[in-house]
Amino acid sequence: MPEAILGISAYYHDSAAAILVDGQIVAAAQEERFSRIKHDDRFPALAIAFVLDEAGISFEELSAIVFYEKPILKFERLLETYHAFAPKGFQSFVAAIPLWIKDKLFMKRMLRDELAKFGKIPCAISFSEHHLSHAASAFYPSPFEVAAILTIDGVGEWATSTIGIGTNNKIKILKELHFPHSVGLLYSAFTYYIGFVVNSGEYKLMGLAPYGIVNGKQTIEFKQKILNQLVDIMDDGSIILNMSYFDFATGLKMTNNRKWEQLFGIPPRNPEGEITQAYMNLALAIQQVTEEIVLRMARHAREITGCKNLVMAGGVALNCVANGKVLNHKVFDDIWIQPASGDAGGALGAALAGWYIGSDRLRTPQLPDGMCGSLLGPEFTDKDIQKIIQKYNAKAKHIQEVEELTNETASFLAKGKIVGWFQGRMEYGPRALGNRSILGDARNPEMQRKLNLSIKYREGFRPFAPAVLEEKLTEYFDLDHPSPYMLFVGPVKQSRWIADPVAGFDSPILKRLYHQRSDIPAVTHVDYSARVQTVHLKTNSRFYQLLKAFANLTGCDVLVNTSFNVRGEPIVCAPDDAYRCFMSTEMDYLVMGNYLFNKEDQPVLPEMKKGAKAMD
């Protein structure tokens, strides 16, 4: 009988479930995709039902169930923190303790009660440490036999960052940085102060940083102030935060706004307020500081492990600009980063920890990795799509031959049309990698504006990400490492830059964004960087074929790839989600499985309010 392990992450943010069968990753998905509640942190009942179904395993057949962190250790941290800061923190304590007394202290019972709904619980529930789960999710699916492991996030139980070493089937954590000194929380504090939502707006902060004036007087001053007053960075990359400036340990906010305003001379930005140059410079300053910290941690990891390969996970490992810097500085010969680096990935890490740790099971690293392109979610058949066609009385053309389908889609893209691309298994992790994507022509100077205004219904200041044929990567970008999960940023090749003077720093932010600065303007950021996704035939053959068809038609090997979702909702999961999203935005075509939907042919959905807003 096969041995199946279920991994669960829940009750913090981004609940998820993952299943291993005889050590192989078979399925993994976030609960939000099924519940349609963004960052859903509830018990992942729907995700568990999916992974069991996908694996063909009944609940009673599970041989182990592993939760991704240790709640009791977290409770210890909470108590010691309140004790250390007392009497400060009483307000936070009053808000937090009811939740613990009502629920979180009895997590094991809660889990048991929820799991019992699937049937008789067949095995004990184990608990892996938060950062060990991250480390396991980074090392075990990586292609390396031996690697240094770096995990960096906001906070788990006590650890906020760890350095470890993975050797065959074993992981050893060598060093930990403990709460409240946290790179993730430092970055989130700036996310909050600059007016973005903590725990989801960090990407926006990263995207805003390139608008800052590099080596500008204010940027340098901000950086100096951060280093002098807010954070002390040691040679090994560990940090000490000056807690008099931060409120997250004992208060309800992230920052002590009065002190920050005195320090930086600018008030916290109202989320709806204008993003002035000062905020852009502040974003650049903290991005540079973060990169410095990550770089030092990586160098120290190399020193103490002696490994030539690095694997990474944790929320900060999604900072693809910092990842690009670690890559460029050639601290390691090779780097692999877990695509589901956030807490959702903890479910997979917990399952992998359950499989390898404490046993001596053989581990054979796979190439390019063991993640199957992170395409581990549900897949839908043409029959499922037919049901949607019937339900909405939709009009669709069935194209049996993949070549014909990709050629036709490529011809629409080449004409500047925007295409919703729904194929195969859904991605696990925060990025749409070509199976739940909205695609456009990267050469089209109007594409960014069009996607922002007609599809995303926003004036986003971030450019879109390019998907490029892996073998053509170096023709477009100065990046010599594959980036299948959009986790490395690299510059667009200088030969592709347009020599026109760029829109200056005194120009409004969107004028600077929309300024054409390369021959692939829709994916070129204001500093000429791009968040690259390389597409390989082996990991995503249909998306690869589409890129190839587009290249044959236009000579361009790059497409704009942005996530397929509507405002306030997660990335689409099922055909119903996709069709509704297609109809509520101004996408021109939807290609779902072998069906092609032309917007002009579709009946108007009465319940759909035209102009429902979308965002990534």
Added chain:
Amino acid sequence: MEFLKELWVFLKTRKKYWLWPLIFILLLLGALIVLSGGSALAPFIYTIF
């Protein structure tokens, strides 16, 4: 009861007996807050637990 047993083993393993009085007082205080109907997560910009 299971929780208290686990907590005892945990504190014994971690050699953190000094947390006992703290836990007792905090739980007492917490119970009062719960009974008075205090709310939880809503006021936090970001929860660290």
